[in-house]
Amino acid sequence: MDISTMTIRKALDQMQAGEFTAKDLVQACLDSIESKNENLNALLSVADSALAQADAIDRKRAAGEELGALAGIPIVIKDNILVKGWTASAGSRILEDYQASYDATVIKRLRQADAILIGRANMDEFAMGSSGETSHYGPTKNPWDETKVPGGSSSGSCAAVASGMALGALGTDTGGSIRQPASLCGLTGLKPTYGRVSRYGAVAMCSSHDQIGPIAKTAEDAALILAVIEGSDAKDATSVAGTDVFIPELVQKDLKGVKIGIPKEYFLAGMDPAVEKAVREGIEELKKGGAEITEVSLPHTEYGLAAYYLLMPAEASSNLGRYDGVRYAYSSNGNDLIDSYARTRGEGFGAEVKRRIMLGTYALSAGYYDAYYRKALKVRTLIKQDFDDVFKQVDLIACPTSPSVAWDLGAKFDDPLTMYLSDVYTITANLATLPGMSVPCGFKDGLPIGLQFLAKPFDEASIFRAGMFYQSATDWHKKTP
Amino acid sequence: MKLSKEEVEHVAQLARLKLTPEEAEKYQGQLGSILEYVEKLNELDVKSVPEMQHAAGSANVFRDDEVEGSDQDTRERIVEAFPQKEGDLLEVQAVFENQET
Numbered sequence: 001m002d003i004s005t006m007t008i009r010k011a012l013d014q015m016q017a018g019e020f021t022a023k024d025l026v027q028a029c030l031d032s033i034e035s036k037n038e039n040l041n042a043l044l045s046v047a048d049s050a051l052a053q054a055d056a057i058d059r060k061r062a063a064g065e066e067l068g069a070l071a072g073i074p075i076v077i078k079d080n081i082l083v084k085g086w087t088a089s090a091g092s093r094i095l096e097d098y099q100a101s102y103d104a105t106v107i108k109r110l111r112q113a114d115a116i117l118i119g120r121a122n123m124d125e126f127a128m129g130s131s132g133e134t135s136h137y138g139p140t141k142n143p144w145d146e147t148k149v150p151g152g153s154s155s156g157s158c159a160a161v162a163s164g165m166a167l168g169a170l171g172t173d174t175g176g177s178i179r180q181p182a183s184l185c186g187l188t189g190l191k192p193t194y195g196r197v198s199r200y201g202a203v204a205m206c207s208s209h210d211q212i213g214p215i216a217k218t219a220e221d222a223a224l225i226l227a228v229i230e231g232s233d234a235k236d237a238t239s240v241a242g243t244d245v246f247i248p249e250l251v252q253k254d255l256k257g258v259k260i261g262i263p264k265e266y267f268l269a270g271m272d273p274a275v276e277k278a279v280r281e282g283i284e285e286l287k288k289g290g291a292e293i294t295e296v297s298l299p300h301t302e303y304g305l306a307a308y309y310l311l312m313p314a315e316a317s318s319n320l321g322r323y324d325g326v327r328y329a330y331s332s333n334g335n336d337l338i339d340s341y342a343r344t345r346g347e348g349f350g351a352e353v354k355r356r357i358m359l360g361t362y363a364l365s366a367g368y369y370d371a372y373y374r375k376a377l378k379v380r381t382l383i384k385q386d387f388d389d390v391f392k393q394v395d396l397i398a399c400p401t402s403p404s405v406a407w408d409l410g411a412k413f414d415d416p417l418t419m420y421l422s423d424v425y426t427i428t429a430n431l432a433t434l435p436g437m438s439v440p441c442g443f444k445d446g447l448p449i450g451l452q453f454l455a456k457p458f459d460e461a462s463i464f465r466a467g468m469f470y471q472s473a474t475d476w477h478k479k480t481p
Numbered sequence: 482m483k484l485s486k487e488e489v490e491h492v493a494q495l496a497r498l499k500l501t502p503e504e505a506e507k508y509q510g511q512l513g514s515i516l517e518y519v520e521k522l523n524e525l526d527v528k529s530v531p532e533m534q535h536a537a538g539s540a541n542v543f544r545d546d547e548v549e550g551s552d553q554d555t556r557e558r559i560v561e562a563f564p565q566k567e568g569d570l571l572e573v574q575a576v577f578e579n580q581e582t
Binding site for chain 1: 488489492493494495496497498499500501504508511512514515516518519521522523524525527530531532533534535542544555558559561562563564565571573574575576578
């Protein structure tokens with residue numbers, strides 16, 4: 001079996017046909033981990049139980065027992081999602097020794113589907129980063145070129161899938177953290193609609209933006225994972241009831257009658273011309289499939305990043321208030337309680353996390369709340385209205401995922417604002433709570449380029465339809481590092 | 482734009498972050514340049530625009546206020562994670578101090 005080109009769909013079919021076992025599949029992934037993880041630093045730990053779990057699935061299959069929808073499929077889990085008994089460090093020193101005491105809802109659902117949780121993926125600290133470099137456990141490297149960043153913050157999740165360490169991954173996306181690294185690593189990554197997937201058991205960063213989603217080699221694989229993890233959950237009041245049943249339209253192989261808008265504000269001066277060319281060629285393919293392409297306008301796009309970089313640090317500074325060294329995690333004793341808090345947090349958090357806590361605390365502090373936080377909430381409304389208006393005319397939006405391909409490790413590390421600009425095309429979906437997916441659409445100098453689809457809230461079906469059509473017409477997603 | 486040293490120290494105190502002098506100096510410039518960038522929002526007239534209140538767009542979600550017991554295993558894991566403990570009890574530093582009068 002060639003693990004580098006294996007998909008979840010193929011593996012499910014071939015295991016069912018008896019061509020190989022779940023144990024063979026897990027072993028192939030473990031071999032990739034063995035040979036590649038030392039260089040890539042994609043996984044922080046590997047589950048000892050993976051082979052035994054695979055064996056159990058094989059025995060169930062042999063006995064003719066009913067199997068779950070992802071039976072025997074190795075999945076890696078971003079380190080900010082709790083798996084009972086596993087360390088959940090969120091890429092931070094402050095949670096270095098923290099062991100999850102319960103399973104996140106998405107993990108429970110993966111277990112029920114007989115998926116195999118094969119390892120814990122490296123990530124930017126508390127999901128704050130666009131390059132994987134803010135992890136306390138060292139940067140992850142891009143499997144396509146180890147001198148480049150894999151993108152972030154789901155850096156390890158993407159590097160692991162791109163290098164055959166697993167067939168799929170869970171990531172989280174607050175401003176592009178699934179779609180941007182998927183783009184930079186040549187994968188398909190979906191940020192579901194806010195509310196489609198329960199976040200119970202995910203380490204909170206910016207609660208009005210955070211969403212868990214799948215990363216895989218194809219749109220079909222991403223849909224297979226989403227179908228398992230989605231649905232309302234009493235333990236996450238923001239998960240929306242009535243969306244549990246979701247059947248991806250896997251069979252439609254054209255785009256007849258689909259209206260796709262191309263937002264003119266998403267092709268800015270300063271984007272890599274090679275990215276623009278590949279994305280525009282991708283759009284041509286959609287047209288060949290019968291889609292009706294029109295130019296649309298999202299006039300407040302240029303304010304999205306500024307609004308995001310107020311709202312996200314504000315919410316994060318509040319969410320991260322819980323890391324005070326009292327009930328769990330890293331704890332440093334000072335002269336008194338206040339001093340202990342400050343030491344614990346000063347020593348436990350890395351530079352980017354502290355920067356964002358400072359920024360958020362500033363934006364929420366007396367005298368600045370109206371000028372910064374409240375204003376950003378109003379701009380968020382304007383951005384959502386832009387999309388509401390456009391989705392009256394079109395079913396889908398197609399645009400670039402990232403303005404550039406993967407850049408050199410270290411290149412933007414000391415310049416936060418330039419780093420933040422790499423999220424400019426992904427952030428708006430989080431602000432407007434929309435689903436978005438990146439699919440591979442070309443290369444520049446051997447580095448992958450991503451095409452992004454955005455749709456109305458809870459219309460992932462349209463995104464999958466476009467993604468599956470696109471992947472039936474092109475083979476960018478079949479390329480391997 | 483650069484934040485003053487006092488501003489950075491004040492915010493660090495509010496955020497309960499002990500910063501090294503090097504960190505504090507770095508944040509003066511970095512926070513300043515990010516704040517300068519977000520000033521961009523002042524180009525927009527948002528007086529009559531409502532604030533976005535809820536990302537899921539839904540109203541309150543209610544449930545019955547029922548106490549659910551935690552299972553023994555979860556309980557043990559939580560107690561195990563306490564940084565300082567006495568038996569099964571979480572030990573914390575004194576919150577109030579005796580004041581000599």
